[in-house]
Amino acid sequence: MSERKLSPVLPPPPLIPREPVRRSIFHALFYKDSICAWIFIAPAVIGFAVFYLVPCIRAVYISLTDWNLLRPAKFVGFSNYSRLWNDGQFWNAMRVTVFYVLYNIPIQTVVGLLLAALLDRVGRSVFLRSVILAPYLIANVIAAILWFWMLDPLLGFINALVQTMGFQRISFFSSQQLALPTIAAVNIWRHMGFVALLFYTGMQAIPRSLYEAARIEGAGPWQSFWNITLPLLRPTLVFVLVTSIIGSFQIFDTIAVTTLGGPVNSTRSIVWYIYESSFEFYRMGYASAMSCVLFLGLTVVTVVQMRILRSGQSELG
Amino acid sequence: MKSIDPSPRPPVARWLGYAVLALFALISLGPIWIAVKTALSDSTTLFSGASSFLPRDPTLFNLQRVLGFVNPADPRLARMSYGKIDFFRALINSVIFTLLAVLPQIAFSAMAAYAFARLQFRGRRLIFFLFLCATMIPGIVLFIPNFILIKDLGWLNTFQGMAAPYALMTPFAVFFLRQMFLSTPRELEECARIDGASYVSIFFRIVLPFHRSALATLTIIASLSAWNDFFWPFLVGRSESVRVMAVAINAFRQQQAGGTPDWSGLMACTVLGIVPIFILLLLFGRKVVESFQYAGPK
Numbered sequence: 001m002s003e004r005k006l007s008p009v010l011p012p013p014p015l016i017p018r019e020p021v022r023r024s025i026f027h028a029l030f031y032k033d034s035i036c037a038w039i040f041i042a043p044a045v046i047g048f049a050v051f052y053l054v055p056c057i058r059a060v061y062i063s064l065t066d067w068n069l070l071r072p073a074k075f076v077g078f079s080n081y082s083r084l085w086n087d088g089q090f091w092n093a094m095r096v097t098v099f100y101v102l103y104n105i106p107i108q109t110v111v112g113l114l115l116a117a118l119l120d121r122v123g124r125s126v127f128l129r130s131v132i133l134a135p136y137l138i139a140n141v142i143a144a145i146l147w148f149w150m151l152d153p154l155l156g157f158i159n160a161l162v163q164t165m166g167f168q169r170i171s172f173f174s175s176q177q178l179a180l181p182t183i184a185a186v187n188i189w190r191h192m193g194f195v196a197l198l199f200y201t202g203m204q205a206i207p208r209s210l211y212e213a214a215r216i217e218g219a220g221p222w223q224s225f226w227n228i229t230l231p232l233l234r235p236t237l238v239f240v241l242v243t244s245i246i247g248s249f250q251i252f253d254t255i256a257v258t259t260l261g262g263p264v265n266s267t268r269s270i271v272w273y274i275y276e277s278s279f280e281f282y283r284m285g286y287a288s289a290m291s292c293v294l295f296l297g298l299t300v301v302t303v304v305q306m307r308i309l310r311s312g313q314s315e316l317g
Numbered sequence: 318m319k320s321i322d323p324s325p326r327p328p329v330a331r332w333l334g335y336a337v338l339a340l341f342a343l344i345s346l347g348p349i350w351i352a353v354k355t356a357l358s359d360s361t362t363l364f365s366g367a368s369s370f371l372p373r374d375p376t377l378f379n380l381q382r383v384l385g386f387v388n389p390a391d392p393r394l395a396r397m398s399y400g401k402i403d404f405f406r407a408l409i410n411s412v413i414f415t416l417l418a419v420l421p422q423i424a425f426s427a428m429a430a431y432a433f434a435r436l437q438f439r440g441r442r443l444i445f446f447l448f449l450c451a452t453m454i455p456g457i458v459l460f461i462p463n464f465i466l467i468k469d470l471g472w473l474n475t476f477q478g479m480a481a482p483y484a485l486m487t488p489f490a491v492f493f494l495r496q497m498f499l500s501t502p503r504e505l506e507e508c509a510r511i512d513g514a515s516y517v518s519i520f521f522r523i524v525l526p527f528h529r530s531a532l533a534t535l536t537i538i539a540s541l542s543a544w545n546d547f548f549w550p551f552l553v554g555r556s557e558s559v560r561v562m563a564v565a566i567n568a569f570r571q572q573q574a575g576g577t578p579d580w581s582g583l584m585a586c587t588v589l590g591i592v593p594i595f596i597l598l599l600l601f602g603r604k605v606v607e608s609f610q611y612a613g614p615k
Contacts, residue, residue, distance in 0.1 A: 036516045037436035044429035045444065047485020052451045055462035062462065069465070115341055122334035130602045131342045133609060134349065137594045139545035141563035142587050145570055146348050149355065149580055157351050160368035193345060194609060201610045221330065250455050253547050257567050271457050278461050279552060291458040298455060 063288035073285070080289035090290060092265055093273040096180065100269060101248045103184035108244065109237075111188065112195030117225060119196065120203040129200070132193035140190070140253035147186045148173065148258050173258050176266045183254050183267060195240055202236030203229060238309045245305070246298055270294055349591065355584035356380060363580055379585035402579070404586045406557065407565035410476075411590075414550065414561050415543040417480035423535060426486050430494030431520050435506070445495075451488045460552060467553050474556040483543065490535055493612060497531040498524055534608040537597070544593065562590045 063080055067073035084090050115132065135143065150158050153171040163169055172182040206229060214224045230237075252271040255261060261268035261276070268276075270290070278287030350370070355363070356379050357372040366373045381387050383404040387394060432438070433445050463482055472478030501524055509519050525532070547563040554560055560568065566586050573579055598605055 033436045033516075034438040037432040037438035037441070040432035040436065040516075040520075041429040041444070043425040044486035044491060047425065047482075048444075048448060048451065048488075050466075051463055051482040051485070052454070052459065052488075053447065055459045055466070056451075056454060058462040058465075059458050062465075069468075115338075118334050118338050122331055123338050126603045126606055128338060128342065129606045129610075130598050132345050133606055134594075134598065135345050136609070137541055137545075137598070137605070138349075138591055139547065139563045141547050141566050142545075142590050145566055145583060145587055146352050148570075149584060150348055150351055152580070154577075155363050155367050155580065157367060164368055189344070189348070192341075197606070197610050246453070246455075250457065252457075253563075256547075256551070257570060271455075274457050279464075284461060284465070288458075288461055291455065291461060295455055295458050299453065302453070 059288050060292055062284055063292050065285045067284040068282040069284060070282075076285065080286050081293075083286065084289055084293065089265070089268070089273065090270075093268050093270045096266065096268055097249055097251070097270045100180055100184055100251055101245060103181050104187055104248045104251075105241070105245055107184075108188045108191055108195055109241065111192045112199055112240070115192065115196035116199030116203055117229065119200045121221075129197060133197055134193070135190045136194035138190065141257050143186055143190045144254040144257035147182075147189070151182065174263055176263050179259050179263060179267045183251070183258065186254055187248075187251070191244065195244065198240050199233065199236060202233045206232045234309065238306070241309070242302055242305055245301065249294070249298055249301075352584045352587045352591070355581055356588045358581055360579070360581040379581045380589065383582050383585045383589070402569055402582050402586065403557070404562075404565060404589060407560060407562050407586075408589060410554075410559055410565075411544055411562040413476055414479055414546075414554075414559075415540055417476055418483035418543040418546075419536065419539045421484040422487055422490055422539060423532065425484075426490035426535075427494050427525065427532070428520070429486060429491050430498050431516075431524055433491070433495045434498035434501075435524075436516065448486075448488045448491055452492070456548060460549060463549075464552050473553055474559050475554075476559055479550050479554045479559065479561075482549065487539070490539060493535055494528075494531065497528050501527055533604065534612060537601070537605055537608045538612055541594065541597075562586075566590065 062073070064075060064077060065073040066076045066080075119129065119132075138146075150156050151170075151172040153159055153169050153174075159169045170178070172178050210228050210232075211224055214228060219227070250271050251269050252275065255267050255269060255272045256275075259267040261272050271294070274287045274290045274294070277283045277290065354370065354372045357375045357377070358366060359374055359376055359378070362373040378387070378393060382394065383402045385403055385405045433441060459482075467473060467478040467481065470478070472481070505523050505527065506519055509523055514522070545563065546561070547567070550561045551564050551567065555564060555568070566583065569583055569586065570578065
């Protein structure tokens with residue numbers, strides 16, 4: 001039944017006796033779709049306009065100005081964008097971020113798939129699921145400080161183990177080569193359980209009869225994973241990849257707690273660089289220009305991913 | 318014909334599966350246990366006990382001192398060269414921030430979600446589409462103009478400034494609740510309308526009670542993300558009187574960046590920041606897990 005039919009303005013069904021329609025303003029406030037709807041969405045629309053829509057437009061405007069918050073903003077056209085093109089630090093930040101995503105996403109996705117398949121096939125207890133979800137429920141800052149302590153070169157638990165096994169202690173966060181992979185590892189630790197849980201939910205929707213049929217045909221566990229689970233999981237896989245890549249490009253919290261962009265720019269990610277430019281050096285225009293480029297870049301990455309992975313279609317039909 | 322084996326895997330593979338799952342459980346919880354161990358250790362035993370799984374001479378002193386429950390004249394405090402950590406204030410601030418950000422957010426998002434799910438009005442599709450697009454915007458794009466707005470309002474270092482962007486709506490909350498409200502049985506709402514109920518009373522008497530479980534799910538997700546939030550509170554709420562748990566932990570860590578950090582104190586803070594989450598898991602484990610499990614790809 002369509003929603004229009006429920007509107008009280010239309011004549012009531014003849015067999016049901018009801019009082020005559022009152023047409024006061026008060027009545028309209030509570031009964032008329034359009035007026036009532038605006039009352040319902042007013043707070044959310046105001047919140048959206050003030051904290052999402054206007055800021056989004058304002059960010060684009062600020063990116064066309066030179067502004068340090070002290071003097072009035074000066075319109076400079078696209079000069080922030082041309083400066084960005086020639087800024088080695090910006091390209092370094094882009095490179096660092098892309099490497100971070102490349103360390104983070106493949107391992108996180110593969111580990112998540114493995115864990116999900118194990119949960120799906122051998123252990124389905126809620127207890128086990130809450131244990132592997134636990135790291136995701138912890139704040140980024142806490143996960144970062146926890147691993148900063150575990151990996152401390154002098155007193156950390158991991159380094160104590162490394163030494164017991166007869167190796168040199170490793171300064172994970174202060175090595176130019178290791179800092180970025182270490183930060184990626186911390187975030188893989190925090191996210192793997194959550195990613196696994198999403199995959200697990202997707203796997204639950206796959207009809208068991210398909211596995212039965214495959215087994216009768218003589219397929220092993222690997223074959224049924226490759227030929228049944230993975231293709232049928234594609235919608236979930238696309239969702240997880242798209243959202244986790246968007247999140248991964250915006251790595252900030254872990255860097256803010258541990259390396260602050262160092263050593264020697266090796267962990268200066270794009271969001272960290274934007275943060276420094278805006279909130280430490282107060283170059284609001286330049287920082288906004290970089291944030292707009294990041295937004296544009298992420299949109300392109302997402303659209304391309306959707307195209308490649310054909311997210312809309314599922315083999316289950 | 319061979320009969321179908323009820324257990325899908327040969328036993329060896331099953332045990333191997335259990336072993337790998339146990340390993341992942343250990344990887345997940347191990348670091349958290351090391352934090353607990355460190356928080357319960359005397360700070361002088363950190364070097365000698367670095368590789369042990371249990372605290373040497375377990376003590377609650379670190380937890381007590383970061384909460385400010387230790388007499389300032391206590392001789393054990395005098396032995397420590399670290400700055401004072403006042404984490405009690407930070408925990409209270411986190412509770413205030415979480416309540417301010419979550420409760421109005423859910424109320425207003427539910428109202429909007431109901432309108433999007435059931436009411437006819439001009440611009441419904443356009444507004445909903447814009448809300449959806451907003452989930453794609455990277456946080457940093459909005460943080461710069463929002464910071465300037467909060468600064469111009471004179472709301473820096475206030476709870477209202479920290480909670481404002483979350484309090485009226487979040488696109489996720491509206492989207493999630495709309496999906497849920499679309500599944501309200503039509504008959505329930507129609508009966509109420511025939512009885513002359515207004516949209517307002519249908520919303521309060523039928524829709525909200527019917528979706529108690531979805532509202533609980535959203536409350537869990539939104540509260541955890543507010544409790545764990547860092548970037549935005551870090552930008553607008555750094556003063557000691559308002560800073561939340563994550564901002565405070567980061568501040569303690571940066572203060573001590575030069576020398577040897579006060580690890581036992583920092584880990585005591587860490588444990589206190591995790592405790593509410595573990596209480597939630599112990600009380601409502603299944604509900605929490607299912608919240609995150611099913612709120613994802615919808």
